[in-house]
Amino acid sequence: MSCDGEQLQRSLLSGQWREQAGIASQNVLLQLGKLVADGDFRAYLCSPLANEVLALRSDALNDLSLPIKSWFDFSVPSAGGDYEQELVRLLTAVACLHAFLQANWTGPDLDLHPLSLLDISVEKQSSITEETLQQKAIAELAYAGEPAYHLAPATFLFRLAQILLDLPYHHASSAEWWRMRAWNVHAQLLAEPVAFPSVALEDLENTLADEPDLVGQLWLERGLLDHRQSNDRVALECFVRAARATGLRYELTGALGKRTKFQQADLTQLVLLAESRASNGDSIGEKGEEVPSGVTQGTADELAKKLPETLALNDDTLLEHTEFTSSNPAAPGSRLGHLDPSNQPALQPLDQCILLSLCLNVRNTSPAHGLTTEQMMPYVARVISHPENWSVHTMALLLRSRLEAHRTRTVDRSTLQLQALIDQMPTADSALAERLRLLHALPLPTKWELERELALRFLSLGVVKSALEIFERLEMWEEAVRCWQATEQRDRALSVVRDLLEGRRAEAGAVLARGKASATGPRRAVLDAAREAKLWCLLGELEPERAREHFERAWVVSGETSGRAMRSLGGYFFAREEYAEAMPCLRRAVAINPLFTRSWFILGCACIREEDWEGAREAFARCVTIDDEDAESWNNLASVYLRMKNVPGRNLSQSEQTSHYDDDEQEHLLKADRTAAIPFENKMLAFRALKQGLKFHYENWRMWMNYTIVAMDVGEFAEACRALGRVVEERAAKVGSESVDTDVLDRLVGAATRAASDEHGSTVLSQNEGQNLLRRVDDLFVRIILPRVSSPRIFRARARLLVSQGKVPEALEAYLEGYRTGVAGQMEAGETDLERWREGVREVEDIYDVLVNYGPKVEGSKWKLQARSIVRTFMGRTKDFEDEAEWSRLVELLDGLKQGVGR
Incomplete structure (x- = not known):
């Protein structure tokens, strides 16, 4: 051979x-x-x-x-x-x-x-x-x-x-x-x-260098493996590499069009322009579409019959497809500007797989809001418009079904389409080789996962009975328990799980070996170890009073291999604040399955409680390595850095060293350390961690406040200015002037008014000092703080900034505004609080000095009259304090004005 x-x-x-x-x-x-x-x-x-x-x-x-x-x-x-x-x-x-x-x-x-x-x-x-x-x-x-x-x-x-x-x-x-x-x-x-073993593909890529499509498929499948392990950043790199190998060109842009039947004006709609590499043997159809070799235009109808059914929307308002009225994309200079958005050429099936994978990556790297759906739909629509392969078209319809599941006008088609995809699996309408050809290059779920998804869809719509029927048939007992609990049938859930564990209830037989206790004894179902351990964990969740016993039994039954058992037991101890007992359980759990982010997170929290800072750092670093959009873990990681008294080792991952921030539960740790002897390197690591985390939790004011403090400590005044502004924007409506950390504000003003010069005497153009910082601080006052809140310290800080700019009249007015909003300016007759009155005296003296120093510099200013009025008004409202020693100081102020000089 x-x-x-x-x-x-x-x-x-x-x-x-x-x-x-x-x-x-x-x-x-x-x-x-x-x-x-x-x-x-x-x-x-x-x-x-x-x-x-x-x-x-x-x-x-x-x-x-x-x-x-x-x-x-x-x-x-x-x-x-x-x-x-x-x-x-x-x-x-x-x-x-x-x-x-x-x-x-x-x-x-x-x-x-x-x-x-x-x-x-x-x-x-x-x-x-x-x-x-x-x-x-x-x-x-x-x-x-x-x-x-x-x-x-x-x-x-x-x-x-x-x-x-x-x-x-x-x-x-x-x-x-x-x-x-x-x-x-x-x-x-x-x-x-x-986590599966890593794969070295470079040698194989070199071997296949003469076939770009195989190279592209290789990197696409590698990206899907990373996607399933939540390595989204690496997966995206693989998907882009696959597109580069196959010569696929794609661009998400806009073009004028309509999306509803009654829309009058054309609006810019998102569209994905994509074009495959011209390959030998391809022909061009009547409409300018590429037809793969071996497929003639006359066989198009036969091909359509072999593909999954694409259900129509049939809505009275929404169009089936976006109708583009422009033949060119909206963005000028587009690399694919020659493509007509409404009549694009067909793509090679492998390129369609790449687009669907890129669509998945949009979901994984974007926040969970409507914009994500809008970004994903053009990818799916581009693939659905030209069905070429059974598996690819099935995956595209499935993604569309998922995207439409949360919209009122499309939820019906979404559910019916999912049911249709499940029903067409057993049929033989298309060749098996065609179904398998690109299956490895797609994230197509299994049959049972499709049915599970349909059951979860029913559950979200409130159709609990139909969902329960599917879960029971699939023997997915965790989901079935959820349905029983939703229908207040906890006893039924307990009964089923106990029957399974005790062999009185037999599953379908996939992992059940039926044997006889004796020749004439009863038949008993026997579970495999991993399955039995999972059921013991489920029983522990159903019986919280005996949870520890059941979780420990699960660990023993599994032969000490069940990560689920240790996760559950660690969570049990953590909920009871037994952190020392929780830590070893959680460490065993992450050693068995290091991709379970929640276990790492709880382990990190337990380490914080036990002041094991190195263990906490490692745990939260693993959290952000698995999911770099986990803002809460970035937050806690920064908090840990600010508690560590030594600099972490230099073998930290790059994602960790660019990390950030502190959880609101740990906020007190950060504030307590504002004067502690924390190594500067640790502060920088905390600053980077907070900066990274805020990208994914932009509205969390506590994170911004902590970021402000750390940024001030490391000298990043421009970032501190931005962060303080975000805190004011988020909190001013609720707490007023308390939203402004006036200590930070004073330091920012001091840095902005301190001009730095290099050795040649010229001004250093740094974002954190001098004129550049002054502009940022000035904008902070004008655009954010003063339109929302006011306080004496805020106005005084504003006045100092104006003085540094030579704007003495505006500065004097700011000082006066500060006095009016202070204790002295708002004190009424009949005041009896001595300490409050003494504070008012100090404020009167301060504004008096300001008027004496800056009044003469303002042309046309009646500063003497203002000073006399301020002192007399205050004395008139507080005559009850004439016997106090401080009263003589007010008299001296008036005497000084009569003599024409200051104090």
């Missing part, structure tokens, strides 16, 4: 069979490769070559507690061994993987039974069943303490694919890519995101 192994591997990767010129059609390996590429998995897996790969050892199945891998005797070629033997193993792994995808993602139903692949001797046939294989596979697919979904059919095939791909490959370079695909699939079987 000889064939071009490189071309065979590329055919498998692309999902399209490539005929190899000069190779005899009788080549057995080539024929088998075509079976796999065309989706005829039963024929391949029943072939003699596949049977050789999956041959059982002579002692296999003697002990069913042994792992599945031990059942087989896979012969592994040496580094200089048989290339074709590796290809046969790779073909078998791909056939098993894609058969599993057919059963769980694309449909139609799989016509293959995993047990039929094993050559089991007659004497052992009674000891192993399809149910046994399913149970073993599900148990082995638990990863990082997270159980795999127990009703996924044909999981034994996926476990076989994993085992085969984990074997060493010395010649088949694409094996690493297939491993990544297997990890992508595995990630979707688990209840929570987990």
Whole structure:
């Protein structure tokens, strides 16, 4: 057997069979490769070559507690061994993987039974069943303490694919890519995101350099794996790299158009302009649209019949699609300005996958508000407008359904479209090879995840009974418990969970091995360890009075591998303020599954309570590494930096060193340390952390106040000025002048009026001093503070700023305004508070000095008359204090005016 192994591997990767010129059609390996590429998995897996790969050892199945891998005797070629033997193993792994995808993602139903692949001797046939294989596979697919979904059919095939791909490959370079695909699939079987091994793709990229589409698909799939692990920034880089490789050009811009049937004036509408790289073999349709090679214009109707049904909106107001009235985008100088927004060319299916992935990244990197939906919809609309592939079109319709789920006029179509997508899975309206071709390049959910999403949609609409029926059928007991609690059936929830744990209630059998206690004894359902641990945790949440007992039982049952058990137990201790007990539990939880952000966050809070600052720093740093939009974690990280007395190590991540800020629960820590001996490096780390966090929590005034204080400490006066303005904007309406930290304001004025010069005597143009800062502080007074609040200290600070600018008349008026709003200016006759009167005397003396010093500099000013009036008025209102020693000082002020001089 000889064939071009490189071309065979590329055919498998692309999902399209490539005929190899000069190779005899009788080549057995080539024929088998075509079976796999065309989706005829039963024929391949029943072939003699596949049977050789999956041959059982002579002692296999003697002990069913042994792992599945031990059942087989896979012969592994040496580094200089048989290339074709590796290809046969790779073909078998791909056939098993894609058969599993057919059963769980694309449909139609799989016509293959995993047990039929094993050559089991007659004497052992009674000891192993399809149910046994399913149970073993599900148990082995638990990863990082997270159980795999127990009703996924044909999981034994996926476990076989994993085992085969984990074997060493010395010649088949694409094996690493297939491993990544297997990890992508595995990630979707688990209840929570987990961290998978990193993948080195550079060598494979170099090998495929002559095929840009394969390179683009490689980086697209890598980005999807990062997306599933919440590494959104890395995922975006991969998506952009994929677009660059395939030559896709895209631009989100605007064009004039209408969105409603009764709209009269054209308004600018968001539109995504996109164009694929011109490829050899493509033709142009009648409307100027690119038609992929092999697809003629006459087959368009047949293609439409093979695609999922696109439901119409049928609304009395909204149009089905945005009607663009302009043939050019609104933005001048657009790179894609030659495209007509209403008649764009068709995109290659792979480019459509890239756009849908970029659309996902918009959701992950934008705030949860309406603008996000508006940004995402043009991506989806661009793909839906030209359906080219079954899986791609399904994903586009699913995304549109999600975006329309929260709008009154579109929620009906959203729910019906989701139901239609579920209903079309078992059908065979399109070729299996077409469904599988780009499945790895899409974030398409499994069948059960689609049904779960539909049930959650029902739940959000208040259709609890229909949602509960789906959850019970899918045996998703956590969601079912939510429904029972919503309908006040807590006893029913408790009963079901207890019956499952005690074996009185059997699930569908995916992870249940039925055995007999004795020859005549009752049959009892047996759960796998990860599944049982999860149910014990659920029982602990239903019975809070026995929660600790149940969580600890879950930990023991799982063999100390359940991250869920330790998360629950740590949360239990934390809620009872037993922080020392919570910390080791949470540390075990994050060691098992480090991607669970909430565990890191609670661990950080517990460390703060126990004053373990290094542990808290590590915990919150991991939070912001996983989700760099977590403002609360940035906040707490800054608070920790301001409590640490030593500078953190220099091995910090870049995202951590550009981090920021403090939680309102920790605000007292920050203010208490305003005069503490905190290392300057720590203050800078806190400043950066707060700055980063405020990007995602812009309206939190406490964060802005803390940012103000830290910015002043590190000399970032321009940022402190901006932050103080935000605090005033957020709080002035509620607390008035208390929204202004006058100590900070005075320091800002002092910095702004202190002109800095370099060694040559010229003014230094810094944002944090001199004229540049003066303009910022002046704007702070004029635009933000004075229109909202007033107080004596605010006016005095304003006056000092005006004096530095040479605006003496305005400064004098500001001093007078400050006096009028102060104690002396508002004191009424009959005042009896001695301390308040003494404070008023000091204010009178201050304004007297101001008038004496600045009055003569103001042309036409009647400053003597003003000073005399102020002193006499104050004395007239407070005659009851004539016997106090301070009264003589007021008399001296009047005498000084009579003599024509100051004090």
